[in-house]
Amino acid sequence: MNERPNILFINTDQHSWDAISAYGNPYLRTPNIDELHRNGTSFRKSFCTDPVCAAARSSWATGLYTSETGVPFNGGYLHPEIPDLGQLLNAGGYRAFHCGKWHVPGRNVRESFQTLYYGKTDIGAGGAAYYDSASTHAVADFLTNYDSDEPFYLQIGYVDPHDVCEYLHNHEEKRIPNPLEQGTVSEDDLPPLSENFDYDERETVLHRVCRRVDDALIHAAILKGVRNWDELHWRYLRWNYYRFIEKVDAEIGRVLALLRETSLHHNTLIIFSADHGEACGSHQMFQKFTLYEESVRVPFIVACLGDGISIEKDRFDETHFVSGVDLFPTVCDYAGIDVPERIQGVSVRPLAEAKDVPWRDYAYIESNYWGRAIVTEEYKYVTEYKPKAVEDFSPPGPDAEQLGLSQLFDRHDDPGETKNLAEDAAYSEGVNACRNKLLAQEAQLHRQQIVHPSPKRVISNWGERLRAYWEHGR
Amino acid sequence: MNNSNPLHWSFDYNYGAQNPQFAQELIRILRGYDPEVGTHGTQKVQAATHVYDILPNYWRGYSRGGVREELRIGTAIIERSKNGDNLWSYSVQYENTTSGENLEIKFRCSDEDYRPLTGTWSVDARNSGDDTYSRLSCEGYLTLDSEVRLRINDTEISAGTVDTSVKLTCNWAFFDVIPALAQTIRASGDGIDLAVLEDLEQLRRKSRLGFLESIQTPLPLDGYYLYGTGLLPSYWWLDAHGDIAIASTFFETLVLREKMGDRR
Numbered sequence: 001m002n003e004r005p006n007i008l009f010i011n012t013d014q015h016s017w018d019a020i021s022a023y024g025n026p027y028l029r030t031p032n033i034d035e036l037h038r039n040g041t042s043f044r045k046s047f048c049t050d051p052v053c054a055a056a057r058s059s060w061a062t063g064l065y066t067s068e069t070g071v072p073f074n075g076g077y078l079h080p081e082i083p084d085l086g087q088l089l090n091a092g093g094y095r096a097f098h099c100g101k102w103h104v105p106g107r108n109v110r111e112s113f114q115t116l117y118y119g120k121t122d123i124g125a126g127g128a129a130y131y132d133s134a135s136t137h138a139v140a141d142f143l144t145n146y147d148s149d150e151p152f153y154l155q156i157g158y159v160d161p162h163d164v165c166e167y168l169h170n171h172e173e174k175r176i177p178n179p180l181e182q183g184t185v186s187e188d189d190l191p192p193l194s195e196n197f198d199y200d201e202r203e204t205v206l207h208r209v210c211r212r213v214d215d216a217l218i219h220a221a222i223l224k225g226v227r228n229w230d231e232l233h234w235r236y237l238r239w240n241y242y243r244f245i246e247k248v249d250a251e252i253g254r255v256l257a258l259l260r261e262t263s264l265h266h267n268t269l270i271i272f273s274a275d276h277g278e279a280c281g282s283h284q285m286f287q288k289f290t291l292y293e294e295s296v297r298v299p300f301i302v303a304c305l306g307d308g309i310s311i312e313k314d315r316f317d318e319t320h321f322v323s324g325v326d327l328f329p330t331v332c333d334y335a336g337i338d339v340p341e342r343i344q345g346v347s348v349r350p351l352a353e354a355k356d357v358p359w360r361d362y363a364y365i366e367s368n369y370w371g372r373a374i375v376t377e378e379y380k381y382v383t384e385y386k387p388k389a390v391e392d393f394s395p396p397g398p399d400a401e402q403l404g405l406s407q408l409f410d411r412h413d414d415p416g417e418t419k420n421l422a423e424d425a426a427y428s429e430g431v432n433a434c435r436n437k438l439l440a441q442e443a444q445l446h447r448q449q450i451v452h453p454s455p456k457r458v459i460s461n462w463g464e465r466l467r468a469y470w471e472h473g474r
Numbered sequence: 475m476n477n478s479n480p481l482h483w484s485f486d487y488n489y490g491a492q493n494p495q496f497a498q499e500l501i502r503i504l505r506g507y508d509p510e511v512g513t514h515g516t517q518k519v520q521a522a523t524h525v526y527d528i529l530p531n532y533w534r535g536y537s538r539g540g541v542r543e544e545l546r547i548g549t550a551i552i553e554r555s556k557n558g559d560n561l562w563s564y565s566v567q568y569e570n571t572t573s574g575e576n577l578e579i580k581f582r583c584s585d586e587d588y589r590p591l592t593g594t595w596s597v598d599a600r601n602s603g604d605d606t607y608s609r610l611s612c613e614g615y616l617t618l619d620s621e622v623r624l625r626i627n628d629t630e631i632s633a634g635t636v637d638t639s640v641k642l643t644c645n646w647a648f649f650d651v652i653p654a655l656a657q658t659i660r661a662s663g664d665g666i667d668l669a670v671l672e673d674l675e676q677l678r679r680k681s682r683l684g685f686l687e688s689i690q691t692p693l694p695l696d697g698y699y700l701y702g703t704g705l706l707p708s709y710w711w712l713d714a715h716g717d718i719a720i721a722s723t724f725f726e727t728l729v730l731r732e733k734m735g736d737r738r
Contacts, residue, residue: 029703029704099607115606116606117601117603117605117606117607118603118604118605119572119574119603120571120572120573120574120601120602120603121535121536121571121573121574126535127535127536127572127573129723129726130572130573130575130725131573133675133676134575134601134607137575137599137610138601138605138610140627141607141610141627144626144627144628144629145627163706163725166724167706169533170487170531170532170724172532174480174483174486174489182686182699183684183685183686184684184686184707185707240706240707240724243705244706246704247676247704247705247706250676250677251676254631254633257632258626258629258631260631261629261631262629
């Protein structure tokens with residue numbers, strides 16, 4: 001047996017933290033992710049670094065926040081000099097493999113990993129219906145043939161439940177009857193409307209311009225379509241979303257079954273997480289790109305199906321704030337590889353071993369280049385940077401003078417984030433504390449100017465729209 | 475055939491950036507298929523082949539921005555014949571140019587309307603992508619305890635256990651199950667329950683097949699739906715000749731291009 005463990009990083013896409021049956025969600029069945037939980041520690045305060053695929057994945061690959069990676073949205077480009085996990089593992093005596101979705105623009109996955117499968121047409125944002133089963137085939141082939149003394153690292157990027165985006169796109173230009181009108185699913189089968197379906201409209205300008213206004217910067221066509229939805233349509237969205245998760249859970253099940261039967265499970269560390277979540281009707285919102293909980297909070301499980309790795313099993317860690325930047329150092333820690341000095345993440349290994357170690361007391365999240373959030377035990381604080389008068393393409397912050405509108409939610413009294421307390425004088429202390437935490441975190445970041453023309457165009461265009469909203473309210 | 479739009483919502487993807495246009499392609503394919511070649515009414519087919527073109531719905535990830543001459547991104551060929559042992563033998567070839575996954579699926583079913591799986595089956599997956607994975611063979615069987623077992627490269631795993639109160643069939647047999655059970659499904663009200671072994675690998679224990687509605691555009695069709703645990707709804711449209719002319723999921727649409735078969 002290898003002294004160093006094999007490491008399997010299974011990731012799903014757009015998978016909210018609570019969409020797992022072992023976590024008490026009664027509207028879906030995920031027996032295989034449940035098995036991971038039973039064989040590991042589930043970090044309940046786990047947050048992505050940025051609620052969109054490419055950005056969040058750039059953090060997985062580098063251990064950095066997205067204003068540092070060059071990928072602050074899907075159209076970014078990873079700064080070329082930043083080392084990625086595959087490069088480090090290969091140099092450190094591991095065989096680093098990739099299978100499935102990668103979606104870190106600017107970095108050729110085939111140059112950093114041995115790719116088991118990356119599509120006939122390279123896998124982009126979506127397409128689980130075609131790619132996920134082929135990915136499982138590739139992994140099955142790999143696991144049943146692996147014969148090497150060297151330990152492996154294998155990251156499997158499943159696309160589902162991201163295909164819920166295709167479900168949503170299908171509503172852009174046609175009215176699809178609600179399930180009762182269709183006569184398919186009965187009302188009893190449907191999950192209820194999200195408790196936080198209604199929301200406080202005092203949102204940031206960035207959020208309004210990106211997601212709310214008629215000509216929203218992101219998915220305006222879907223927004224137009226869902227405005228014709230009734231309550232049953234929103235409930236049916238949730239129903240469908242959970243079916244996508246059940247599909248990917250079944251794929252994971254086959255991988256876990258093969259891992260057991262090949263006896264690799266004894267010495268294989270499994271990390272399970274998702275790049276970001278899905279709003280699924282909360283705040284009358286769909287998809288991601290927002291700093292609300294459903295969009296930014298994700299599962300993060302560290303598990304081993306055998307006894308070869310010391311992990312506290314069948315346990316919820318409700319205490320520690322875990323971030324997408326922590327994946328990189330965690331993998332390196334188990335692999336016995338030193339991490340680059342500049343990375344922001346911290347290994348969760350001691351936490352998985354239930355050791356008492358100093359730990360951060362917040363999660364820091366970025367969104368859509370200008371958006372920022374801090375999550376503490378008490379509050380969620382969301383804010384934004386105003387676009388610069390003259391854009392220099394250096395990601396903003398820390399700059400208290402340039403902060404725009406804010407939201408503050410009491411995480412205990414209002415977990416659904418439905419009442420913005422930012423303007424309430426009684427909460428000024430909380431706002432200040434969160435803002436100071438945000439600025440202090442940002443002072444530790446190593447931002448680099450965006451130089452690739454494609455993301456520069458996005459920043460210019462979006463910045464122009466944001467400036468117009470700030471100036472004219474539209 | 476009525477060429478007017480709109481198509482039924484379950485297979486209406488004639489918008490967005492699909493080029494060539496979806497409706498135009500769907501109608502062109504259906505027009506090329508000659509229903510008189512196949513079987514009529516209640517007569518039972520003893521050997522038949524159906525060929526379906528696969529069209530992408532909204533999703534455009536297959537194209538990567540390139541210009542394509544046709545919308546078709548794959549083909550499914552379903553061959554089956556009834557053997558001397560009174561079992562149906564199925565052979566399905568599924569080619570997907572986007573994933574690169576080409577499946578050859580072989581299975582046998584009892585001669586019942588539900589087409590319950592029997593004996594052993596096999597899936598031979600070949601992938602034309604540029605990466606390490608190129609081929610995987612999988613064999614399967616149902617144990618006496620109704621457990622689905624899969625053997626992959628000499629490693630055997632369980633794919634779950636079927637509830638004995640429902641029949642286990644394969645999604646590729648639906649092209650015969652729905653025509654055979656059409657009246658039963660319509661008479662049932664809420665639909666009928668069955669278990670599906672999707673692509674002979676993923677067990678969907680609780681699935682329901684129900685009647686949707688009848689339409690006249692682009693041709694007279696009766697619609698049926700399938701949904702269940704781990705399954706996104708799919709819609710199956712049966713034509714007057716007893717053939718599934720269109721099968722659509724949220725993601726892709728199979729359109730009947732050709733059929734060949736004996737009529738008994």
